[in-house]
Amino acid sequence: MKPELIKEVTYVPYSGNMAAAEAMRQINPDVVAAYPITPQTELMQFFAEFVANGLVDTEYIPVESEHSAMSACVGAAAAGSRAMTATAGPGLAYMWEVLGIASGMRLPIVMTVVNRALSAPINIHGDQSDMMGARDQGWIMLFSENAEEQYDNLIQAFKIAEDERTRLPVMVGMDGFVISHSIERVRLLPDKAVEEFVGEPKVMYSLLDVDNPITHGPVAMTDSYMEFKRQQREAMMEAYKVIREVGEQFEEAFGRKYEHIETYKTDDADYILIIIGSTAGTAKYVIDRVREKGIKVGLIKIRTYRPFPYYDVMDAIEASNCKAIGVFDRAETFGAVGGPLYSDVATAMHLRGKSYPMVSFIYGLGGRDTNVHHIEEAIDKVVQKAAGKEVPLINYLNLNE
């Protein structure tokens, strides 16, 4: 049996990959099937070390591809076991077919996605086009700002996935390299506390129950397919509640707050930035700097991307003095306006019958640096937009033109 390693809250200098691997060790899943790809490889190597040294009880399947990684997770989860994997960029793209099968079969699989650019040109660095490309495949999607959030989100993920109201897979994204490979302070929770929080899995319709044979994944014809999809939407709506509840339980147990969104200085803000992932951290720093000059900027960081927290976003905007919004997308949607997050925020406004001036920023593709100056530049554009000046609808940060 898995030995107890961490007995009290411990501060460690960890990268995102180390934190994710540590969470996996503490969750101690029954099955892990994974395939290496930069920048996820290191995570998998850490976990393989745990297996090699008897620190987990996991059956580890070093599969021959990501397609097989997700396929094996589907088999393992249908068999009533806890299954986990991790991937990045092209690996997630290669899984794409099976992602929809995992959610369509309502299997509570948990996966880390170390966000990486998609080919071509091939590029190993961070951006979020991988998860954005998979956003309609029926997975619950959480994003982390830093290593500790990745750790915390993973610990919450099975409780969200396995809840009878949801029964949906969860992917947790962290920016490649910026989070996955940067060392930060992480407060690790005790093994026992994590074990207790995650709890025993709720097994439903196990494929291993030979006395009650179940057919998983039958053909659904035109007379029933749509009802299955309708139920998936229902489950996703329920997930909105479940994610919040689990976040509250986590805060109660460990004192760290998790909501669908995190707001930073939005209450009195004239300008609001909406960002997913690690760049939210840089934005907080810039916001403090520009506020010294009297420019009141606030931030909405999206943690839950699917189901999209339309009301949370709008509540935060409406509670502020918002005059204009800058939406940051670390992914392209060719042929559409803005990035995917831009469209979601526009929908959120529409739902409330509101209209705020919006500026779209495309940043960080293929690991392109987004530093303090680029965010200042973006804020400048949002301020101009609020003042009624002409600002391009789509703005690329740190692009050589």
Add this chain to the structure above:
Amino acid sequence: MAQVSASEIKVPPLKKLTNYPEKLAPGHRLCAGCGASIIIRQIYMVANALGYELIWANATGCVEVCTTIYPYTSWRSPWIHNAFENAAATISGVEAAYKALKRKGKLPTDKKVKFIALGGDGGTYDIGFQSLSGALERGHDFIYVCYDNEAYMNTGIQRSSATPKYANTTTQPVGSKSLGKEQHKKWMPEVAAAHGIPYVAQVSPSHWKDFMEKFKKALLTEGPSYINAFCVCPRGWRSKEEEGILIAKLAVETNYWPLFEVENGRWRVTYKPKNPKPVEEFLKRQGRFKHLFKPGNEGRIQELQEEINRRWEWLNKMEEMTREE
């Protein structure tokens, strides 16, 4: 390899075998005369006789589509369909879950369970090849069964790498400038054997005793086995529904479908027709080869015969080379 002495465990006589309850329920939509259901039922006979519960992962294809149209199922065993190309990867996950949960004491210990991945030739020779190769190499405890009807039948008779040369298919049709498929069939069981797995066999439901003996060995094997089963498809082969087993028998008697096994690296041809029939006997009952009997195409049949002879000689050489001293 922890092989239980297979010779000590006997497959009961036919009368007894046919008395076991059917685990593939009738009412499925497979065509009349389809070889696939015969293969599955023969598998169940052996499993029943030896007291095994089977857990299946089925690739997309005729069997999957015809047996599980929601809300109905023909399967009285646990069964999962994931996608077309990943039956072997899926069963890897199921088998891993079984090991993990058993170790944790969460599963009954009194059950004899065997995991089966079932795919057509498309799901095996072609699109599922990588996933199969991976699962064989990793050594999961499962049996991969390919029901080889030599084309993508479910989607309308498209060629696969299992389709024999000169067969008429919808993606390499016979025409004024085409005689059908241009390449010979892939030697898939040989490829499976090249993984060095403990057991590989080629079977035909027409030779059911041989089939049962081999499936028994696969059941008793710890680790991966690969079974390649000849599967008549009256619809795709343009053959008579009632001639399925006859055609299967002719496939064996002409050496078109050699019955052989590879047990821990030892190759053995398990049936050697005394006077092998010419391949025409097999071809002439199938509309997919009709064009070969038109005047001027005699040489093509000869070409098929030569490929048959080549493989037959190769198999016999392998048998000789690996024979126990």
